Amino acid sequence: MTAIGAPTELEPLIPTDLLASVRSPDDLRRVPPAALPELAAQIRAELVRQVSTTGGHLGPNLGVVELTIALHRVFRSPHDVIVWDTGHQAYVHKMLTGRLDALGTLRSAGGLSGYPSRAESAHDVVENSHASTSLAYADGLAKAFGLTGRCDRRVVAVVGDGALTGGMCWEALNNLGAAPHRPVVVVLNDNGRSYGPTAGQVAVHLRGLREGTAAGNLFEDLGFAYVGPVEGHDSAALERAAAALHHPVVVHAVTRKGAGHPPAEADEADRQHTVSGTSARSPRRGGADWTEVFGDELARLGHERADIVAVTAAMLRPTGLLRFARHFPDRVFDVGIAEQHAVASAAGLATGGLHPVVAIYSTFLNRAFDQVLMDAALHRSAITFVLDRAGITGPDGPSHHGMWDVSLFGLVPGARVAAPRDTAQLRALLRACVAYGGPSVLRFPRGTSSAVLPARARWGEAEVLAGGGAEAEVLVVPVGPLAGAAVEAADRLAGHGLAVTIVDPRWVHPIDLDLVAAAARHRLVVTVEDNAPSGAFGETLARALREHCGSSTPQLRTLALPPGRFVAAGTREELLSSFGLDADGIVRAVLDASARR
Ligand SMILES: Cc1ncc(C[n+]2csc(CCOP(=O)(O)OP(=O)(O)O)c2C)c(N)n1
Ligand SMILES: CC(=O)[C@@H](O)[C@H](O)COP(=O)(O)O
Numbered sequence: 001m002t003a004i005g006a007p008t009e010l011e012p013l014i015p016t017d018l019l020a021s022v023r024s025p026d027d028l029r030r031v032p033p034a035a036l037p038e039l040a041a042q043i044r045a046e047l048v049r050q051v052s053t054t055g056g057h058l059g060p061n062l063g064v065v066e067l068t069i070a071l072h073r074v075f076r077s078p079h080d081v082i083v084w085d086t087g088h089q090a091y092v093h094k095m096l097t098g099r100l101d102a103l104g105t106l107r108s109a110g111g112l113s114g115y116p117s118r119a120e121s122a123h124d125v126v127e128n129s130h131a132s133t134s135l136a137y138a139d140g141l142a143k144a145f146g147l148t149g150r151c152d153r154r155v156v157a158v159v160g161d162g163a164l165t166g167g168m169c170w171e172a173l174n175n176l177g178a179a180p181h182r183p184v185v186v187v188l189n190d191n192g193r194s195y196g197p198t199a200g201q202v203a204v205h206l207r208g209l210r211e212g213t214a215a216g217n218l219f220e221d222l223g224f225a226y227v228g229p230v231e232g233h234d235s236a237a238l239e240r241a242a243a244a245l246h247h248p249v250v251v252h253a254v255t256r257k258g259a260g261h262p263p264a265e266a267d268e269a270d271r272q273h274t275v276s277g278t279s280a281r282s283p284r285r286g287g288a289d290w291t292e293v294f295g296d297e298l299a300r301l302g303h304e305r306a307d308i309v310a311v312t313a314a315m316l317r318p319t320g321l322l323r324f325a326r327h328f329p330d331r332v333f334d335v336g337i338a339e340q341h342a343v344a345s346a347a348g349l350a351t352g353g354l355h356p357v358v359a360i361y362s363t364f365l366n367r368a369f370d371q372v373l374m375d376a377a378l379h380r381s382a383i384t385f386v387l388d389r390a391g392i393t394g395p396d397g398p399s400h401h402g403m404w405d406v407s408l409f410g411l412v413p414g415a416r417v418a419a420p421r422d423t424a425q426l427r428a429l430l431r432a433c434v435a436y437g438g439p440s441v442l443r444f445p446r447g448t449s450s451a452v453l454p455a456r457a458r459w460g461e462a463e464v465l466a467g468g469g470a471e472a473e474v475l476v477v478p479v480g481p482l483a484g485a486a487v488e489a490a491d492r493l494a495g496h497g498l499a500v501t502i503v504d505p506r507w508v509h510p511i512d513l514d515l516v517a518a519a520a521r522h523r524l525v526v527t528v529e530d531n532a533p534s535g536a537f538g539e540t541l542a543r544a545l546r547e548h549c550g551s552s553t554p555q556l557r558t559l560a561l562p563p564g565r566f567v568a569a570g571t572r573e574e575l576l577s578s579f580g581l582d583a584d585g586i587v588r589a590v591l592d593a594s595a596r597r
């Protein structure tokens, strides 16, 4: 008679540190099936423990624990290739491929990336955190393996229901379904949510498939075998579903974002899509949150102008549109993760007589540049693009820094680009943008603003923040919120006997000719901007000074993000400082240039 609770000879002894013993997919495959639920529980506990400190995508990763276990038990990564769409849900993948001990360094400078990273592991393929690209990679990989005699290597793409609202997915499905001889496995991780509930008719179709009420099956119509809906938290069921199928297949896994962690499951807003860690590597300064102030001012504008509508690409709350949506539910459009559609449909809204405000993180608008150029600017559409997360964002790393928008929009004929230095300017410049009869851009960074920086004079559209007297030989021109560091630098340079004027251009494109004329009167001009240098403000001013002054241009230093490279993860503050885009860096640049006179 065995005591209640004691393990019987049939029940394997499950070590309390089972997770610690899984250092590779081979180790994982040695775990007895009966122990998998315990392993999943230990993974969840470690995710909550670590990510609550580091910050990151807790909800998405809690939702793919069993799915990731099943994939790494059925497929032989890295011989078989598993591509994670967006990659924000790859922490479990990292834990099971030898990086468990490094999880505490997640999203920090020199630590584990918050997305797959080829430098970290051969198991990682796509580092880009921009959604909806995984199926295209899978198509390319399958073609490459087919042409190079490596058809034994399976290709698996894990794509979320949100990412599936991105047009690139359907471009890829069009190609994958046409190649029955290339058996790509598409694992649809369907939790019904992007941040909030996934928008659009694709989500309705998926619900129909989940509930057995769909009139047809889009995937089968496109040439795929369809396996599902599969219980996405049942490892055994998932393993059976993903077993080798020699045909392109869509495995429809139904999961729950935040599964197993009550605070995440109860989070109606976004199931703890992203949690800020207690380590708070980015200390919140005083000042107001950029995104909140934008949302407040837009709601005010919405009351004043009935023609103003808002467009989001599946990020209503993160881009600050929630307040506007609550006041004007019929005037806000969530188009799904579909930035190109967002811009082209905004051009339609403008053509129809409305003024769309398209709120998109700077880095995500990159993919809609053609629509900005040819659908918005070519028609001089009055559209305002509000680019949150402009410049260095921080922990999300290379594919999230919004470090090219000034360069890109500087190419767009008729576009005006504004960079507010503080939240008072954010309100004023938003109003100026929506009053402009063409494409306008308002860019600001992630996080909180400094205190309001008052102006003491104006030079055209530009505002003088410090100095401004005829005695000043040095002019520093900071773009946007870098004005705070410039004002601090001016104070310190006075201690070196240097009279410095600080002027905020406010509009980055087109450049203000009054500012150019004023700059020409200085011995040394230093520009400071949170963007890549090519085609940005510094280069624009240099060209304007040459045209204005001929050969007698002032000495010019253009401080910007490093040219020709991506920027790794870190905190915004430490990264800006590392590139000399803080008060210390400005002081160094002015003193160095002055010493070289
Ligand atoms: C092009 C692009 N736009 C927006 C985002 C921001 N974003 C990150 S994850 C996410 C939601 C993804 O939803 P889904 O694919 O269903 O994955 P889940 O989080 O539900 O696992 C969004 C909109 C992005 N990464 N890429
Ligand atoms: C994965 C993704 O693209 C976003 O969730 C990203 O993490 C943005 O995070 P923040 O909103 O914290 O800048």
Ligand SMILES: [Mg+2]
Residues within 6 Å of the ligand: 160, 161, 162, 189, 190, 191, 192, 193, 194
């Ligand atoms: Mg989802």
